[in-house]
Amino acid sequence: MKSHILLVEDDLDLAATIIDYLELEEICCDHASNGVIGLQLIEKNYYDMAILDINMPRMNGLSLCKSVRDLGFNMPILMLTARDSLPDKLAGFEVGTDDYMVKPFEMLELIARINVLAKRQSGQSQQFSVADLTVDFESKIAKRQQRELKLSPTGWKLLEVLLRKSPQVISREQLSRTIWGDDIPDSNSLKVHIFKLRQQVDSEDDTKLLKTISGQGFALKP
Structure with missing residues (x-):
């Protein structure tokens, strides 16, 4: 089965680049430009994993991640951030983030992390x-x-x-x-x-x- 993921990113140029690259890897990707829309999509649709930017208007990535976990969704979550400090990462892990990538990043590494996280969910149990x-x-x-x-x-x-x-x-x-x-x-x-x-x-x-x-x-x- 193809992976189906959600990208929540307010930088539209970066989002377009990521989506185009994912298409080349035959990964289906929905996009939301802010956390509120992202939460609505997660409540409505099935996703193998989600990629969340931390710094977003209306609802930031940390708040979105916490809301997703509070609702009982256990999909893997990869956080995109410009923050590389340990306290920021610990804050993300505390609300339920599975992995971090610090901007700027290489697309090949993003694909590798997506594949690992998607398998982590699909391989939790057979x-x-x-x-x-x-x-x-x-x-x-x-x-x-x-x-x-x-x-x-x-x-x-x-x-x-x-x-x-x-x-x-x-x-x-x-x-x-x-x-x-x-x-x-x-x-x-x-x-x-x-x-x-x-x-x-x-x-x-x-x-x-x-x-x-x-x-x-x-x-x-x-």
Whole structure:
């Protein structure tokens, strides 16, 4: 799956440079020019990680990071800063920052840190359970009680995204972008794949776990 990240940076020239470079690396990137908009996007969308500038109008990066953590989002956060002092870095770590980069920086190093942080989240665990659903992504075994699920490659991707964000709701748009990137197929494709996944996850005798949340998207939860 392609990484989908959020960049919150008020320097529009720098933001454009970063976005262009990320596109070359096939990394999807949304951009917000201030912390308030950034928080709104995080509440609405699914991101593998976020890059936050510290010095921003309306809501700075430290305040944004603290708000994100207070809301329960555990995505990795990389802070961009012109401050290289230890107290400033400690302040960032205290509110939940995972890593720092001091401006100016090399784009190759930024990509390396993004890849490390994205893997840190995706590799936190390979085994998950929700109610009586157990999944091992390393061995590609998914079961409800003793019944083994038969999933397509796309079904596995959908299940992974839903499990890693469970019990949060993920919008249709974000599921599509996570699975297919910018090459999203016709609107019925996601519907068909969700239907097939639901057939496997929720049989007639099972408590329903794959929920459709009207007007919002989908969630995997008891």
